[in-house]
Amino acid sequence: MLEFYPHIKSVHVYAVLASGSLFFLRGLLVQAGVRWPMAAGVRYLSYTIDTVLLTAALMLLTILPAAIYANGWLAAKLGLLVAYIGLGTFALRRGRTRQVRAVCYVAAVAVFVSMYFIARTHDPLGPLKLLTS
Ligand code: HEM
Structure with missing residues:
Protein backbone atom coordinates (compact mmCIF):
# COMPACT_ATOMS: atom_id res chain seq x y z
CA MET A 1 0.00 0.00 0.00
CA LEU A 2 2.90 2.35 0.80
CA GLU A 3 3.81 2.61 -2.88
CA PHE A 4 0.44 4.27 -3.55
CA TYR A 5 0.93 6.86 -0.79
CA PRO A 6 1.84 9.82 -3.09
CA HIS A 7 -1.15 9.10 -5.38
CA ILE A 8 -3.60 8.73 -2.51
CA LYS A 9 -2.30 11.92 -0.92
CA SER A 10 -2.73 13.76 -4.25
CA VAL A 11 -6.31 12.48 -4.53
CA HIS A 12 -6.97 13.69 -0.96
CA VAL A 13 -5.49 17.15 -1.57
CA TYR A 14 -7.26 17.63 -4.95
CA ALA A 15 -10.56 16.53 -3.36
CA VAL A 16 -9.92 19.00 -0.50
CA LEU A 17 -9.39 21.81 -3.02
CA ALA A 18 -12.46 20.81 -5.07
CA SER A 19 -14.63 20.50 -1.95
CA GLY A 20 -13.48 23.87 -0.54
CA SER A 21 -13.90 25.65 -3.90
CA LEU A 22 -17.40 24.24 -4.37
CA PHE A 23 -18.43 25.29 -0.86
CA PHE A 24 -16.92 28.76 -1.40
CA LEU A 25 -18.88 29.21 -4.65
CA ARG A 26 -22.15 27.75 -3.37
CA GLY A 27 -21.95 29.86 -0.22
CA LEU A 28 -21.34 33.05 -2.19
CA LEU A 29 -24.30 32.37 -4.47
CA VAL A 30 -26.62 31.40 -1.60
CA GLN A 31 -25.72 34.69 0.14
CA ALA A 32 -26.68 36.47 -3.10
CA GLY A 33 -30.10 34.76 -3.04
CA VAL A 34 -29.40 32.36 -5.93
CA ARG A 35 -31.19 28.99 -5.55
CA TRP A 36 -29.48 26.52 -7.87
CA PRO A 37 -26.46 25.90 -5.57
CA MET A 38 -28.88 23.92 -3.35
CA ALA A 39 -30.30 21.87 -6.26
CA ALA A 40 -30.08 18.07 -5.95
CA GLY A 41 -27.41 17.72 -8.68
CA VAL A 42 -25.07 20.19 -6.99
CA ARG A 43 -25.63 18.57 -3.57
CA TYR A 44 -24.85 15.12 -4.99
CA LEU A 45 -21.68 16.48 -6.61
CA SER A 46 -20.66 17.83 -3.20
CA TYR A 47 -21.39 14.47 -1.46
CA THR A 48 -19.38 12.62 -4.13
CA ILE A 49 -16.32 14.88 -3.74
CA ASP A 50 -16.52 14.61 0.07
CA THR A 51 -16.77 10.81 -0.13
CA VAL A 52 -13.59 10.70 -2.26
CA LEU A 53 -11.90 13.10 0.20
CA LEU A 54 -12.85 10.97 3.21
CA THR A 55 -11.97 7.64 1.55
CA ALA A 56 -8.50 8.91 0.61
CA ALA A 57 -8.09 10.35 4.14
CA LEU A 58 -8.93 6.98 5.74
CA MET A 59 -6.50 5.21 3.41
CA LEU A 60 -3.75 7.68 4.40
CA LEU A 61 -4.57 7.01 8.06
CA THR A 62 -4.03 3.28 7.59
CA ILE A 63 -0.77 3.76 5.66
CA LEU A 64 1.03 6.31 7.84
CA PRO A 65 2.65 5.58 11.23
CA ALA A 66 0.86 7.11 14.25
CA ALA A 67 4.03 9.06 15.18
CA ILE A 68 3.21 11.53 12.37
CA TYR A 69 0.24 12.81 14.39
C1 HEM B 1 -11.91 13.03 7.81
C2 HEM B 1 -11.19 14.03 7.55
C3 HEM B 1 -9.71 14.00 7.27
C4 HEM B 1 -8.76 13.11 7.64
C5 HEM B 1 -8.92 11.83 8.48
C6 HEM B 1 -7.51 13.54 7.05
C7 HEM B 1 -6.30 12.89 7.14
C8 HEM B 1 -5.15 13.23 6.48
C9 HEM B 1 -3.94 12.48 6.48
C10 HEM B 1 -3.72 11.17 7.24
C11 HEM B 1 -3.05 13.15 5.69
C12 HEM B 1 -1.60 12.69 5.34
C13 HEM B 1 -0.57 13.52 6.04
C14 HEM B 1 0.82 13.20 5.51
O1 HEM B 1 0.98 12.75 4.38
O2 HEM B 1 1.79 13.44 6.24
C15 HEM B 1 -3.69 14.33 5.19
C16 HEM B 1 -3.11 15.25 4.37
C17 HEM B 1 -3.68 16.45 4.05
N1 HEM B 1 -4.94 16.87 4.38
FE1 HEM B 1 -6.36 15.78 5.34
N2 HEM B 1 -7.73 14.70 6.37
C18 HEM B 1 -9.06 15.02 6.49
C19 HEM B 1 -9.69 16.13 5.98
C20 HEM B 1 -9.03 17.20 5.44
C21 HEM B 1 -9.62 18.48 5.17
C22 HEM B 1 -11.07 18.86 5.43
C23 HEM B 1 -8.63 19.28 4.66
C24 HEM B 1 -8.65 20.71 4.24
C25 HEM B 1 -9.31 21.66 4.71
C26 HEM B 1 -7.42 18.49 4.58
C27 HEM B 1 -6.24 18.92 4.06
C28 HEM B 1 -5.12 18.14 3.89
C29 HEM B 1 -3.91 18.56 3.20
C30 HEM B 1 -3.67 19.90 2.50
C31 HEM B 1 -3.00 17.49 3.29
C32 HEM B 1 -1.57 17.40 2.73
C33 HEM B 1 -0.59 17.75 3.84
C34 HEM B 1 0.84 17.70 3.37
O3 HEM B 1 1.18 18.46 2.44
O4 HEM B 1 1.63 16.92 3.92
N3 HEM B 1 -7.71 17.23 5.07
N4 HEM B 1 -4.97 14.36 5.70
Whole structure:
Protein backbone atom coordinates (compact mmCIF):
# COMPACT_ATOMS: atom_id res chain seq x y z
CA MET A 1 0.00 0.00 0.00
CA LEU A 2 2.90 2.35 0.80
CA GLU A 3 3.81 2.61 -2.88
CA PHE A 4 0.44 4.27 -3.55
CA TYR A 5 0.93 6.86 -0.79
CA PRO A 6 1.84 9.82 -3.09
CA HIS A 7 -1.15 9.10 -5.38
CA ILE A 8 -3.60 8.73 -2.51
CA LYS A 9 -2.30 11.92 -0.92
CA SER A 10 -2.73 13.76 -4.25
CA VAL A 11 -6.31 12.48 -4.53
CA HIS A 12 -6.97 13.69 -0.96
CA VAL A 13 -5.49 17.15 -1.57
CA TYR A 14 -7.26 17.63 -4.95
CA ALA A 15 -10.56 16.53 -3.36
CA VAL A 16 -9.92 19.00 -0.50
CA LEU A 17 -9.39 21.81 -3.02
CA ALA A 18 -12.46 20.81 -5.07
CA SER A 19 -14.63 20.50 -1.95
CA GLY A 20 -13.48 23.87 -0.54
CA SER A 21 -13.90 25.65 -3.90
CA LEU A 22 -17.40 24.24 -4.37
CA PHE A 23 -18.43 25.29 -0.86
CA PHE A 24 -16.92 28.76 -1.40
CA LEU A 25 -18.88 29.21 -4.65
CA ARG A 26 -22.15 27.75 -3.37
CA GLY A 27 -21.95 29.86 -0.22
CA LEU A 28 -21.34 33.05 -2.19
CA LEU A 29 -24.30 32.37 -4.47
CA VAL A 30 -26.62 31.40 -1.60
CA GLN A 31 -25.72 34.69 0.14
CA ALA A 32 -26.68 36.47 -3.10
CA GLY A 33 -30.10 34.76 -3.04
CA VAL A 34 -29.40 32.36 -5.93
CA ARG A 35 -31.19 28.99 -5.55
CA TRP A 36 -29.48 26.52 -7.87
CA PRO A 37 -26.46 25.90 -5.57
CA MET A 38 -28.88 23.92 -3.35
CA ALA A 39 -30.30 21.87 -6.26
CA ALA A 40 -30.08 18.07 -5.95
CA GLY A 41 -27.41 17.72 -8.68
CA VAL A 42 -25.07 20.19 -6.99
CA ARG A 43 -25.63 18.57 -3.57
CA TYR A 44 -24.85 15.12 -4.99
CA LEU A 45 -21.68 16.48 -6.61
CA SER A 46 -20.66 17.83 -3.20
CA TYR A 47 -21.39 14.47 -1.46
CA THR A 48 -19.38 12.62 -4.13
CA ILE A 49 -16.32 14.88 -3.74
CA ASP A 50 -16.52 14.61 0.07
CA THR A 51 -16.77 10.81 -0.13
CA VAL A 52 -13.59 10.70 -2.26
CA LEU A 53 -11.90 13.10 0.20
CA LEU A 54 -12.85 10.97 3.21
CA THR A 55 -11.97 7.64 1.55
CA ALA A 56 -8.50 8.91 0.61
CA ALA A 57 -8.09 10.35 4.14
CA LEU A 58 -8.93 6.98 5.74
CA MET A 59 -6.50 5.21 3.41
CA LEU A 60 -3.75 7.68 4.40
CA LEU A 61 -4.57 7.01 8.06
CA THR A 62 -4.03 3.28 7.59
CA ILE A 63 -0.77 3.76 5.66
CA LEU A 64 1.03 6.31 7.84
CA PRO A 65 2.65 5.58 11.23
CA ALA A 66 0.86 7.11 14.25
CA ALA A 67 4.03 9.06 15.18
CA ILE A 68 3.21 11.53 12.37
CA TYR A 69 0.24 12.81 14.39
CA ALA A 70 2.06 12.98 17.74
CA ASN A 71 1.91 16.79 18.01
CA GLY A 72 -1.89 16.75 17.62
CA TRP A 73 -2.21 18.38 14.16
CA LEU A 74 -4.62 15.72 12.89
CA ALA A 75 -6.76 15.92 16.05
CA ALA A 76 -6.89 19.73 15.64
CA LYS A 77 -7.88 19.34 11.99
CA LEU A 78 -10.65 16.87 12.82
CA GLY A 79 -11.95 19.08 15.64
CA LEU A 80 -12.15 21.99 13.21
CA LEU A 81 -13.79 19.71 10.64
CA VAL A 82 -16.74 19.23 13.01
CA ALA A 83 -17.00 23.04 13.42
CA TYR A 84 -16.72 23.50 9.64
CA ILE A 85 -19.56 21.04 8.94
CA GLY A 86 -21.80 22.76 11.49
CA LEU A 87 -21.01 26.27 10.25
CA GLY A 88 -21.38 25.15 6.65
CA THR A 89 -24.85 23.75 7.31
CA PHE A 90 -25.96 27.04 8.86
CA ALA A 91 -24.34 29.05 6.04
CA LEU A 92 -26.13 27.14 3.29
CA ARG A 93 -29.40 25.94 4.77
CA ARG A 94 -30.18 26.18 8.46
CA GLY A 95 -29.36 29.83 9.15
CA ARG A 96 -32.71 31.57 9.63
CA THR A 97 -31.69 35.11 8.73
CA ARG A 98 -29.44 36.44 6.02
CA GLN A 99 -27.07 37.81 8.66
CA VAL A 100 -26.68 34.45 10.44
CA ARG A 101 -25.99 32.75 7.09
CA ALA A 102 -23.38 35.38 6.15
CA VAL A 103 -21.54 35.19 9.51
CA CYS A 104 -21.53 31.36 9.42
CA TYR A 105 -20.28 31.43 5.82
CA VAL A 106 -17.31 33.70 6.63
CA ALA A 107 -16.50 31.62 9.75
CA ALA A 108 -16.73 28.34 7.78
CA VAL A 109 -14.33 29.64 5.11
CA ALA A 110 -11.88 30.81 7.82
CA VAL A 111 -12.07 27.39 9.55
CA PHE A 112 -11.49 25.61 6.23
CA VAL A 113 -8.40 27.73 5.48
CA SER A 114 -7.10 26.99 9.02
CA MET A 115 -7.55 23.23 8.45
CA TYR A 116 -5.66 23.51 5.19
CA PHE A 117 -2.67 25.23 6.80
CA ILE A 118 -2.70 22.91 9.83
CA ALA A 119 -2.42 20.00 7.38
CA ARG A 120 0.25 21.67 5.26
CA THR A 121 2.44 22.57 8.24
CA HIS A 122 1.62 19.43 10.28
CA ASP A 123 1.24 21.80 13.21
CA PRO A 124 -1.95 22.58 15.20
CA LEU A 125 -0.77 26.22 15.39
CA GLY A 126 0.32 26.30 11.75
CA PRO A 127 -2.10 29.02 10.58
CA LEU A 128 -1.17 31.30 13.54
CA LYS A 129 2.53 30.85 12.84
CA LEU A 130 1.98 31.82 9.20
CA LEU A 131 0.22 35.01 10.37
CA THR A 132 2.98 35.98 12.78
CA SER A 133 6.00 35.03 10.64
C1 HEM B 1 -11.91 13.03 7.81
C2 HEM B 1 -11.19 14.03 7.55
C3 HEM B 1 -9.71 14.00 7.27
C4 HEM B 1 -8.76 13.11 7.64
C5 HEM B 1 -8.92 11.83 8.48
C6 HEM B 1 -7.51 13.54 7.05
C7 HEM B 1 -6.30 12.89 7.14
C8 HEM B 1 -5.15 13.23 6.48
C9 HEM B 1 -3.94 12.48 6.48
C10 HEM B 1 -3.72 11.17 7.24
C11 HEM B 1 -3.05 13.15 5.69
C12 HEM B 1 -1.60 12.69 5.34
C13 HEM B 1 -0.57 13.52 6.04
C14 HEM B 1 0.82 13.20 5.51
O1 HEM B 1 0.98 12.75 4.38
O2 HEM B 1 1.79 13.44 6.24
C15 HEM B 1 -3.69 14.33 5.19
C16 HEM B 1 -3.11 15.25 4.37
C17 HEM B 1 -3.68 16.45 4.05
N1 HEM B 1 -4.94 16.87 4.38
FE1 HEM B 1 -6.36 15.78 5.34
N2 HEM B 1 -7.73 14.70 6.37
C18 HEM B 1 -9.06 15.02 6.49
C19 HEM B 1 -9.69 16.13 5.98
C20 HEM B 1 -9.03 17.20 5.44
C21 HEM B 1 -9.62 18.48 5.17
C22 HEM B 1 -11.07 18.86 5.43
C23 HEM B 1 -8.63 19.28 4.66
C24 HEM B 1 -8.65 20.71 4.24
C25 HEM B 1 -9.31 21.66 4.71
C26 HEM B 1 -7.42 18.49 4.58
C27 HEM B 1 -6.24 18.92 4.06
C28 HEM B 1 -5.12 18.14 3.89
C29 HEM B 1 -3.91 18.56 3.20
C30 HEM B 1 -3.67 19.90 2.50
C31 HEM B 1 -3.00 17.49 3.29
C32 HEM B 1 -1.57 17.40 2.73
C33 HEM B 1 -0.59 17.75 3.84
C34 HEM B 1 0.84 17.70 3.37
O3 HEM B 1 1.18 18.46 2.44
O4 HEM B 1 1.63 16.92 3.92
N3 HEM B 1 -7.71 17.23 5.07
N4 HEM B 1 -4.97 14.36 5.70
